[in-house]
Amino acid sequence: MNAQRTAHTVIDSPIGPLTLVNVDGVLCGVYMAEHRHQPNPATFGERDTAGFDEATTQLAEYFDGRRTDFTVTLAPRGTPFQMRVWDALRTIPYGETWTYGQLADALGSPAAVRAVGAANGKNPISIIVPCHRVVGSNGSLTGYAGGLDRKRFLLEREAERAGLRLGR
Known part of the structure; x- marks a missing residue:
């Protein structure tokens, strides 16, 4: 069984930096600066821009007012x-x-x-x-x-x- 690869990147936004986290290329977190209930950043994996293109593009389109609905694949973890x-x-x-x-x-x-x-x-x-x-x-x-x-x-x-x- 292969281990899952967790990675993160940080992008700029009109509300400050956003940390995006993915597991094997699937988005599982978007956290703002001073985000309450954020997991320990040590769990975010290495910093890498690979695998974040779709989420980064869609967030930029959202902030530019060109996107009202997100289609990026998500993998949130919760109950x-x-x-x-x-x-x-x-x-x-x-x-x-x-x-x-x-x-x-x-x-x-x-x-x-x-x-x-x-x-x-x-x-x-x-x-x-x-x-x-x-x-x-x-x-x-x-x-x-x-x-x-x-x-x-x-x-x-x-x-x-x-x-x-x-x-x-």
């Missing part, structure tokens, strides 16, 4: 419940927000709002798996692993490009 939450996050339309309650409802688990919030906070593939699109029950910006300033930036940029107005 079965976390994986369900992260899959549901990918159904939130670009430029829109859902509450944690709406996300729990979409999963068929309306009473699991806190568990959904915890899983959302541990999303390892920021931006591409759009955990930033989840807001508090009153529409307020609540916790974000990359910080509320980054969350606000992403939501405002998406809303502007989608021709929507972000509620406050």
Whole structure:
């Protein structure tokens, strides 16, 4: 059995440097500077740009306003419940927000709002798996692993490009 190869690269973005991590060329992490719930960077493998072309291109297109949906292959690692939450996050339309309650409802688990919030906070593939699109029950910006300033930036940029107005 061959050992898996883990590698990472760091790219620039309008919200600061992003660390991309892949295993055998499949993206499994996108982390911002000061990212909460980030694994130990020692687990990111060697720094290498190989295998990151598609993710790097799609993120650049997203930040340039030319991409609203990501198609890069992903391999997040988490519990079965976390994986369900992260899959549901990918159904939130670009430029829109859902509450944690709406996300729990979409999963068929309306009473699991806190568990959904915890899983959302541990999303390892920021931006591409759009955990930033989840807001508090009153529409307020609540916790974000990359910080509320980054969350606000992403939501405002998406809303502007989608021709929507972000509620406050």
